[in-house]
Amino acid sequence: MRNDQHWMTVALALAIAAVAVSPAVAQKKYDPGANDSEIKIGNIMPYSGPASAYGEIGKTQAAYFRKVNAEGGVNGRKINFISYDDGYSPPKTVEQARKLVESDEVLLIFQSLGTAHNTAIQRYMNAKKVPQLFVATGATKWNDPQHFSWTMGWQPSYQSEARIYAEYLLKNHAQGKIGVLYQNDDYGKDYLKGLKDGLNGKMRVVAEVPYETTDPTVDSQVINVKASGADIIFNVATPKFAAQAIKKIVELGWNPLHLLNNVSNSVGSVLKPAGFDNAKGVLSTAYLKDPTDPTWKDDPAYKKWSAFMDKYYPDGDKTSTFTVYGYLAAQTLVAVLKQSGDNLTRENVMKQAASLKNLELDMLLPGSRINTGPNDFAPIKQMQMERFNGERWELFGPLMSGDVGG
Amino acid sequence: MKQPLKSDLMQAPAGTVAGLSIKTWSRAAVIAGVFLALLLPLAIKDFLVFQLTLALIYAVAILGLNLLTGFNGQFSLGHSAFYGIGAYTAAILMDQADVAYYWTLPAAGAACFIVGFLFGLPALRLEGLYLALATFALAIAMPQLLKSTPLEPWTGGVQGIVILKPDAPFGLPLNSDQWLYYFTILTAALMYAGAVNLARSRTGRAIMAIRDNPIAASAMGVDVALYKSLTFGVSALYTGVAGALGAIAVQFVAPDSFTFNLAIALFVGLVIGGVGSIPGTLLGGLFILFVPNIAEEVSKGLAQAVYGVILIAVIYLMPSGAAGFIRLIVGRIARSWT
């Protein structure tokens, strides 16, 4: 053999050996749903049926991922967001989850909505070792890494929010009598439990009046709460009913201290229909910036969000906090995926989701940070109390954390 | 609310095609279908097996509704309630009493038979629309009852009950999805055989006679009250067994799973498949499981609207349901052959 050919052979052999032996530094690891060019994310939302209002969240997220893709994707990979409708029916949620995992082969399921619905798929997801990430419900049970290490919540849990109210009441209105109007399901009952746990018997709850989503109005229930002699009302109702309650309370000429749950404190979707004057003095908590609150008019984060909505989701409702919620959750996922780098196995994604340190997202309240750990599956814990002054929410007090585990 | 149903919807149309009678063709079709059904799970993804299992379960539920509405002329918008009772019976027995899954089926059936019969008794006095409302009331009431505090220790309230799917017995090389599919086929086969038997029996004829002309039937000595209530019971039994199977397949029961929407879906399945047709229920089951998914593929935002349009198109094309339509086509082919 000629000299140069011999050298080339040796060089080639060395190169091959080098590649074969090189450490896994630049090695990419994938589970089903991830490859060099895309990451498949599954999602299940109620786009039809009684809870279709929440479908706005999924649509916002789809728009956000379109933006991310337009700007180059995550670590060079495009996000393929596959979102299915479950009509707010748990058996359908199960079907769609199986479809996403077994047929579409997504890397993880993100922001599936509804407590019963997530309960329905929790065991399956954990058995299949597929992340059930940032579930879109505030039920307290999702913060349970001991038993369900593949399931993680996202928003502050209902119980922790209720405990914040309890703390506030004990400090400022310890002699009061509390009446609770609550939706008769997991969401309502979770808040009720959180409040009672937080009060620990130190204050009287004189009325617990449930309503069903099949009730046309809650007028009758509000009358009953008033009749119990309560001078504080804890309004655990979804937007439509919360607005009705606010209106009815004023119509009855009643003037209790009014605590409104976070799910229904949107200025545009609840307080406006209820009437701004009627809602004066209502207290609530917040963890994100309400887009209809004039406080944020000149805030750069708000402007950025607003520009995103105008460009990528012009049909979206800019007065609804659901769009901000969806935006923030999507940003959280993108942060996790970025942090996972080229190791896009389900295990690593879960690990990264459980290692978020002081993540700052600018549509969260100033000072609020996302933190998770191996025993802490509650990304957002911090909330701040606010009072409605007839025009806007006024934040007051410190950022509080009503830490409660599942 | 009576309809001009042909009580010979059960028989194959007369005539021959390519030298063989239609009856032979339909038998061959059934055998081929059974073969396909038995071999399918080995060739397709688990998820599709799961979906087909659900479709079959819905078909059995629709069969129950068919017995009441198609065969006995009693209009029910409340079968979601019986499905729910069956499902919860199975779930509670499996979760709290460690009962094996196969015993929950007869238990669910028995429980629903009793409830159905008891409901059927006062419902005797109601006709058509009023009966529809009473059953409608039952369907609406069911989720409320399931959520209610007094029953919470058993039902788990709004949180529902999580149960586990059984594994294949005797160490058969099947995964749990496949095993459940075969188990469902076995159960369905028994239920269908029962229904066919019932339809051909004297009792069946009495039931259908009541549908076609209750006054004449009673004049002929048929105990209308007894038969109507019994039919309610049997109908509930069928749907209840389907509910139990459904609970096992989905591995979860919650009050939100058994709302009025389910009753509507069963009703739609009944009509699309063909009121009064036993094989039609299979088509009905497949329809209500798969067509909403197809509608969603067409348009995410308007999925329900697309579904509605499909429903209208199907009714226009096949006003008496798929079974009637197929009979029509087969009859035409036979006639054009001779």
Next chain:
Amino acid sequence: MDLFLHQVLAGVATGSIYACLALAIVMIYQTINHLNFAQGEMAMFSTFIAWQLMQWGAPYWLAFAGTAAFSFAAGITIERVLFRPIHNAPVLSHVVVFIALFAILNSLAGFIWDYNVKSFPTPFGSRSLFGDGLMSSHDAGMMGVTLAMLVLVYVFFRHTRIGLAMRAAAANPQSARLSGIRVGWMIALGWGMAAAIGAVAGVMIAPVVFLDPNMMNSILVYGFAGAVVGGLTSPGGAVLGGFAVGVIENLAGTFIPYVGRELKLTIALFIIVVVLTVKPSGLFGRTVVTRV
């Protein structure tokens, strides 16, 4: 006693919502002898149209009149286009088409106007009458409108020729045709009127419950219940039935201990079923006797 009075009046107020819709339901029933499951959705859609007209600047009464007229025309169109072609199909197939209409209208409304709750103005103001919030002026106005519609419907059926023709067409289509009545158009007319009444109902209801595509779902249940307990052949009975359902539901929810609050709807429906068992054609309905 004070609470009792409060609940009764609140029940009457919500009852007028049900009564409104029950009237539309009875209207349709008188015409075609079935229940229209899509009645609520049609009313909801009409209300959205009224809302949209007002968003575009139309004053309240113009929007109201425009919507009623549009709904009337739409009702006729739906009957002619959707139901006429299948008029020979079995009854149950018709029901499936109602269900399809329901799905289409609900989905379309959500698509066009989204699912967020919207407030809807009332021409009657929201002053509190009789002090202490026992009844609001809007509630009183709504009751007035319902009763006015009831009177109009009654007068129409009893004292006009067309009303008579419609009743004849529903009672006995064959004979009616022989007498020269265009039965097909009578049915279409009935649909149009029911749609218009539904639109008025929706516009009256929306200020109280707020406007969203799912607004009518539960009200429809109560409306049916009211219509049936009063008797589907009696408009007055249906209206009374609607009020009754509202009051019973509120009283059950307040005074039946322990389970009353959670099972309000169940109890109301249970009572209705009991009424039907005792009087199968409703409290004020005519018992129809067919000759064999």
